[in-house]
Amino acid sequence: MKYIKQFTLILTISFIGELLKEIVPFPIPASIYGMVLLFLCLETGIIRLPSVEETAKYLIEIMPLMFIPAGVGLLESWGILYPILAKTAIIIIISTIIVMAVSGKVTQGVIRCYGHKKTLEADNNE
Numbered sequence: 807m808k809y810i811k812q813f814t815l816i817l818t819i820s821f822i823g824e825l826l827k828e829i830v831p832f833p834i835p836a837s838i839y840g841m842v843l844l845f846l847c848l849e850t851g852i853i854r855l856p857s858v859e860e861t862a863k864y865l866i867e868i869m870p871l872m873f874i875p876a877g878v879g880l881l882e883s884w885g886i887l888y889p890i891l892a893k894t895a896i897i898i899i900i901s902t903i904i905v906m907a908v909s910g911k912v913t914q915g916v917i918r919c920y921g922h923k924k925t926l927e928a929d930n931n932e
Contacts, residue, residue, distance in 0.1 A: 812861035815853065819844045 823840025830839075847853040880887065887894065 809861050809864075813860050815858055816844070816861060816865075819847065 819917070820840040821845055823838070824836040826839040827834065844858075848855060848858075848922035863877070891923075
């Protein structure tokens with residue numbers, strides 16, 4: 807019963823995200839609205855983490871299964887994709903490298919900032 811309550815809460819937030827997508831004129835997917843809403847609810851304490859934690863962990867564990875329909879769709883579209891395969895591969899490789907570089911730089915910046923804050927805190931405590 808606990809899992810049904812948690813799943814219902816997650817689905818309710820997702821549904822509110824769907825409603826926001828229809829109301830707000832920005833080109834943002836409904837799932838993003840839902841994730842932001844859930845994050846805000848967790849941060850403000852409207853929803854406590856134990857209220858969704860176990861079901862969220864389960865959904866993350868089965869996430870790879872969610873990619874199977876997309877993979878099958880790609881296989882069924884092979885005839886359409888084959889002529890543009892080289893262009894698509896180049897775009898994928900370049901965008902992957904860019905994402906890796908930007909993620910690395912952001913991570914380094916966060917680590918430097920966090921390390922700087924720890925140094926300042928240590929100096930203040932002395």
